Amino acid sequence: MVEAKTSAVSLVMVPIRSLGINHRARITKHLIALEPHDRYLRFGFSANDTQIQRYTDGLNFERDEIFGIYNRRLDLIAMAHLAFSADANLAACAEFGVSVLASARGRGYGARLFDRAAMHARNEGVSRMFIHALSENTPMLKIARNAGATVERDGSESEAHLSLAPATLDSRLTEMVGEQLAQADYRIKVQVKQFWDALAGVQALRRDVQDAQRITPK
Secondary structure (H helix, E strand, O other): OOOOOOOHHHHOOOOOEEEOHHHHHHHHHHHHOOOHHHHHHHHOOOOOHHHHHHHHHOOOOOOOEEEEEEOOOOOEEEEEEEEEOOOHHHOOEEEEEEEEOHHHOOOOHHHHHHHHHHHHHHHOOOOEEEEEEEOOOHHHHHHHHHOOOEEEEEOOEEEEEEEOOOOOHHHHHHHHHHHHHHHHHHHHHHHHHHHHHHHHHHHHHHHHHHHHHHHOOO
């Protein structure tokens, strides 16, 4: 069995956290912010806002795993969906999908999310990960190949599959520590944003008072 390779870019720490149902609105906002061609590559068709909303409304946070990367403004700039099979006979299989905003490209976020999802999958007993993508989605297929996946092309569509090694103590501890660090990073970002938002509110109030004083007749 092949163990998923770790890409060189993932050696740089990027906080990737699991997303729960309370992040659904931000997931929707992220996907709707994708450019038309990026929507086409992510979903395999030109998804409109209504179809994206239907997709996010149907996310099963209890069965599947959603991972995300937030920037300091708490914008979800990259996310991945690790979908576990609902078929009991295919319990050892999972499918991976990823999306990255255009403004966050070139930083290796797709590969980092793949590494994170692969680690979680093997820790959950998954032995094979699949990626179904359009053949023109070269960035996604490159991520799969770099991880050691076998890619089979069938016209306009391609299928990549990667065999995962069994979980180890190291893989479990690595995932646990990474998730804790990502959660801590997110809490800090929330606190910082709240501070700056509060400061902006105070400054706006001060400007309003100053403006009122200038126009008030003496």
